[in-house]
Amino acid sequence: EIVMTQSPATLSVSPGERATLSCRASQSVSSNLAWYQQKPGQAPRLLIYGASTRATGIPARFSGSGSGTEFTLTISSLQSEDFAVYYCQQYNSWPRTFGQGTKVEIK
Amino acid sequence: EVQLVESGGGLVQPGGSLRLSCAASGFTFSSYSINWVRQAPGKGLEWVSYISSSSSTIYYADSVKGRFTISRDNAKNSLYLQMNSLRAEDTAVYYCARNFYYMDVWGKGTTVTVSS
DSSP: OOOEEEEOSEEEEOTTSOEEEEEEESSOOTTOEEEEEEOTTSOOEEEEETTTEEOTTOOTTEEEEEETTEEEEEESSOOGGGOSEEEEEEOSSSSOEEOOOEEEEEO | OOEEEEEOOEEEOTTOOEEEEEEEESSOGGGOOEEEEEEOTTOOEEEEEEEOTTSOOEEEOTTTTTTEEEEEEGGGTEEEEEEOSOOGGGOEEEEEEEOSSSOOEEOOOEEEEEOO
16 A cells, blocks of 8 residues: 655645645655645545646646655645645555645644 | 535444445546545545446455445446444545546535444
8 A cells, every 4th residue: 555645734824925735655656646625624626636737727826746756736825715634645556545634724 | 517415424333334325417427437535533535445437346445345335326327335334433524536546526525423
């Protein structure tokens, strides 16, 4: 099983600032990596797939990068609606596995 | 509108059974594979099970293997999860989520509570 590790667990950021979230895989997942956003009481929402491709309707301030074992989600200028928990997920092999999440909170 | 709607959650005693359903609309259900993903209270996301569009390929997480059974009825645009021998650690919100690789459409979830 591929273990996904996200850091930091919590990120305190002021509105308008940049946020950088990390995700590491215990073995290579190539570019088979997705990012999701989840707000309290809501289902997760797909943000990024293929490590760097934005899903339909996702604003350009969200960007993903990386391949192999190291990945990054960047939110260029945080808006109020971006404060949430973010999860990475590998789909290179079964079982599908998620990181434990990074909570982006208002500083 | 593309939509997945889960139902069937509730309170069940340890060792009991429950059947979850996921109703699909707004897309050609028979063309897509579907997953079940769960989230324990205050915890992260855990993939539970996968079924291909034709039901020919099925996978389970080790934590539920032998206790849960995934199935689908393409004529009814519906997905199911039969959960037997339930344990306290199965308490979670259960989501159905579309697709083989990344999960692009999610339902709002149904809550399962296993407690005496």
